[in-house]
Amino acid sequence: MKNVLSYFVILVSIVILASCGSNQAKYPNDTEPTAVAGDTIRIANDSLEYEIIIIEPGFNAWLATQPPRGYFTPAIMDASNDRKVLEYNLRVNAPLNYDPSLYVFRIDYDRDVDYGDEVTFLLFNYFRFFEQRYNQRL
Numbered sequence: 001m002k003n004v005l006s007y008f009v010i011l012v013s014i015v016i017l018a019s020c021g022s023n024q025a026k027y028p029n030d031t032e033p034t035a036v037a038g039d040t041i042r043i044a045n046d047s048l049e050y051e052i053i054i055i056e057p058g059f060n061a062w063l064a065t066q067p068p069r070g071y072f073t074p075a076i077m078d079a080s081n082d083r084k085v086l087e088y089n090l091r092v093n094a095p096l097n098y099d100p101s102l103y104v105f106r107i108d109y110d111r112d113v114d115y116g117d118e119v120t121f122l123l124f125n126y127f128r129f130f131e132q133r134y135n136q137r138l
Contacts (some may be wrong), residue, residue, distance in 0.1 A: 051118050054126055062129050069121050077124040078111075084127045084138040085109040091138075102134055 042054045089106050093099040109123075131138060 006036060022102060048117065050113070050115050052115075052122060056126070056129065058133070059126065059129055062133075063125055066128070069117065072124065074117065074120060077120045080127070081109070081120060081123050082111045085123075086128075087138045102136070 040047065040053065042051070042053050085107050091103040092106050095103070117121075127138060130136060
């Protein structure tokens with residue numbers, strides 16, 4: 001039961017809500033990353049056009065050991081995120097083929113929306129963390 005609860009917390013880790021605000025500024029001034037208790041990171045703007053929540057034990061410590069923001073170009077991170085979100089969502093929809101305790105919730109991600117540098121960076125690194133920690137290839 002502890003293992004299932006652990007996976008549930010992990011998979012609740014990424015939630016991106018996208019709306020049709022793609023014509024707005026690249027990284028709105030009212031967007032502020034905030035760290036919440038322990039290994040939870042929440043990034044959202046005040047108008048709630050998007051939100052990413054990462055609740056993953058060990059993610060913050062792992063992230064601190066990775067290359068800093070700017071090491072990978074935005075184009076590389078965007079391309080990787082596009083591909084990995086698609087594959088991740090395919091696995092969510094195939095619970096008989098992939099572990100449903102790893103792939104619980106779909107990620108609502110629109111490749112035509114510019115989520116800003118912070119969300120792109122964290123999503124890119126979360127996928128790297130997820131692949132490494134759970135021995136998955138997205």
